[in-house]
Amino acid sequence: MTEYLSDLEIAKRSRIRPISSIAEEAGIPFGAVEPYGFYKAKIDTAKINAKPSGKVVLVTAMSPTPAGEGKSTVTVGLSDAFRQLGDQVMVALREPSLGPVFGMKGGATGGGYAQVLPMEEINLHFNGDLHAITTANNALAAFIDNHIYHGNPLNIDPRRITWKRVMDMNDRTLREVIVGLGGPFKGVPREDGFDITVASEIMAVFCLSRDIHDLKENIAKITIGYTYDKSPVTVKDLGVEGALALILKDAIKPNLVQTIEGTPALIHGGPFANIAHGCNSIIATNTARRLADIVVTESGFGSDLGAEKFMDIKAGRAGLEPAAIVVVATIRAMKMHGGVAKDQLKAENVDGVKAGIVNLEKHLENLRQFGVEPVVALNAFVTDTEAEVDFVRNWCADRNIKMALTEVWKKGGAGGVELARLVKEVLAEKQNFKPLYELELPVEEKIRTIVQKIYGGDNVVFSDSAKKQLNTIKDNGWDNYPVCMAKTQYSFTDDPKKIGRPTGFEITIRELIPKTGAGFIVALTGDIMTMPGLPKQPAALNMDIDANGNAVGLF
Structure with a gap:
């Protein structure tokens, strides 16, 4: 009988190397490494002289569901797969927030055999x-x-x-x-x-x-x-x-850790993608680009949120262009977007996959608008059937979309080698990256562009309060900022219950908040909250600490 191990148990059984060894392998000068114990460090980027030149692979996903998609897991596993192929690679991730760690979503260190270590320290207070x-x-x-x-x-x-x-x-x-x-x-x-x-x-x-x-x-x-x-x-x-x-003088230095397989990982900054811009720090990404030929990074939630903000907010500010994009999808998520109930996901249902694949289709269309070719990572679950996987494989082939079945949760980097090879094919091709809109457009036109081109909506409705705020934005000369949409992650609309690929809808902007230090305008939609609440059964109920000070129940 196969022994089932939790993510935490797998992490505890994994061999972890001293952080000095990871830093040396990554080419980080000795004087730039500031150890935080044996397995974590801060990096003084001022002591790294190379120019950023590594190619960026962005990992995003279809619209998330309660079934889980495993975007961080694929991000980590893909970096390990590149390493197995002999590439000089680093992974750059966001830091976990204690809100989702103790709430419903969980941590942000990957899962199974595609994790960053030490996972319990990263998911709790990390380096402060x-x-x-x-x-x-x-x-x-x-x-x-x-x-x-x-x-x-x-x-x-x-x-x-x-x-x-x-x-x-x-x-x-x-x-x-x-x-x-x-x-x-x-x-x-x-x-x-x-x-x-x-x-x-x-x-x-x-x-x-x-x-x-x-x-x-x-x-x-x-x-x-x-x-x-x-x-x-x-x-x-x-x-x-x-x-x-x-x-913030110490916090601004990126954090160096490692994957289970020893791939160097920079984890730094952690804005949510449904209420903020959803990408790790520019400093970490560009530091990784100085040290590695390939940098695998992620953006929060689906392409309509984190990836759009990566393209329209982060990329320009960082002076980088994504050289390839991976879209994480699962059979389970497609079934849910096709109307299959969560308790029915284990049963084979090709019709459910067919009905829900329209959500993935829209995300792929979105990313092609930015001039970068996406690759689909079909993240495998044990309940997937051969018929369901074949349907997705044939659907992608009919549309000339590269797709790889990815098994990094179970196999680590070895389960992502096929995906890595497909991504390298894209990296070898010239992409034509461009942002979705020009910054000179009025704020309301930028919002309308996002709603119509990314969400597939018909129009935008501004509340009376938002209309007044538009005038304030214009009067103060803030209208050349990009827009950071605050929207539910579960739907292309502002209603989380409208899953799949809705059409014929409007998005209501209830409030506009100028973030003049960050340099963007936040547009609040629906009932999105900037202070979430805990669920009825928070993850904290399963957590404990044993007599030896070891974490228990942390995923």
């Missing part, structure tokens, strides 16, 4: 980056309230403060709060609220800055609110950008 980002965010909130308490020389209107506090946990109770109660010595009473740390603009600035100097300049540009005459107030006006950058 998210704590530093949380501290910087909340320090700014304290500076704002202190400024008002001590006379408010900038004439900030407390009713128009847009900066919120954050914490790295799902806590719906903190979405709306009142601060400053208790009399004159306790501050000025006003409405406030909390976002989750990964939705903080500090996180976005952190991930979209090229170095510590760029970080400081971008922090200075953050708009924290408005004066009584509705003029924007920035961090530079408060004069605290230096202090905030100081808090």
Whole structure:
């Protein structure tokens, strides 16, 4: 009988090498490595002199479902497969947030035999980056309230403060709060609220800055609110950008770890893709490009969210172009998008796959609009049948789409070699990458372009509040920023229940939030929340620690 091991058990049984050995293999100078224990390190990128030249392979996915798709697992397994083929490769990932770790989604270190190690430390506090980002965010909130308490020389209107506090946990109770109660010595009473740390603009600035100097300049540009005459107030006006950058001076250095097979991995920054831009830091990606010929990275959720933001926000800021794109798909997800219930996924249902493959089809069409040829990674599950897999294989072949059955969860890099070979064929070809829209377009036209070309919608409806905010954006000269759509990950629409490939719908924009430090406009749709809540049965209920201090039940 086959022994079933959890991801954590597989990780604990795996051989992990000293981080100094991984750094040496990656070509990182000894003086650039700052160890955090035996198996983790920070990298001082200022001591790496090579120019970024490695080719970037972006991993995205079809629309996620409760059945799970395994995008991070494929990302890690693909990097190990390249290594098995003799390529100089690094993988660049986002850092996990404690919100989903203790909530419903789980961690972000891959799974099975395609994981990054040490998985339990990475999924918990790692090297402290998210704590530093949380501290910087909340320090700014304290500076704002202190400024008002001590006379408010900038004439900030407390009713128009847009900066919120954050914490790295799902806590719906903190979405709306009142601060400053208790009399004159306790501050000025006003409405406030909390976002989750990964939705903080500090996180976005952190991930979209090229170095510590760029970080400081971008922090200075953050708009924290408005004066009584509705003029924007920035961090530079408060004069605290230096202090905030100081808090982040160590966090801004990317983190070096390793996969189970010893492939060097940089894990740095972790914005969500449904409420933020969903990509790891520019610093980590470009550092990997300096050290490796191939860099495998991922963007959050499906192509309509993380991948679109990678193309239209990150790529331009980082000065890179994706040389190939992998789209992770599963038979299970196709069945769910085809209307098959979750408890019926184990039974063969080719008709269900046929009905749900339209979701994958739309994602492939989306990516081809950016001028880069996608490759489908059909992530294998034990319940998949030969007839179901053959249907997908033939469907891809009929449309001249490269597809590989991928078994990295079970086999590690060996299960991704076919995929790696197909990706290398794309890497050998010239791609014609281009963003979806020109930055000179009005904000409302950028949003309409995303809705019509990426989501397949008919039109966009702006709330009265969003219309007023459009005027504010134009009046302040912020209309040349790209757009960061905040939308459910489960559907192309703003309704998570409309799965598959919906048509004939409109997207409603209820609010527009200028993120002037990050350099984009957030467009909130549907009922998307910047502070998620925990599910009825959070993953935390299965977690514990044993008498020897070892994690238990962490996936």
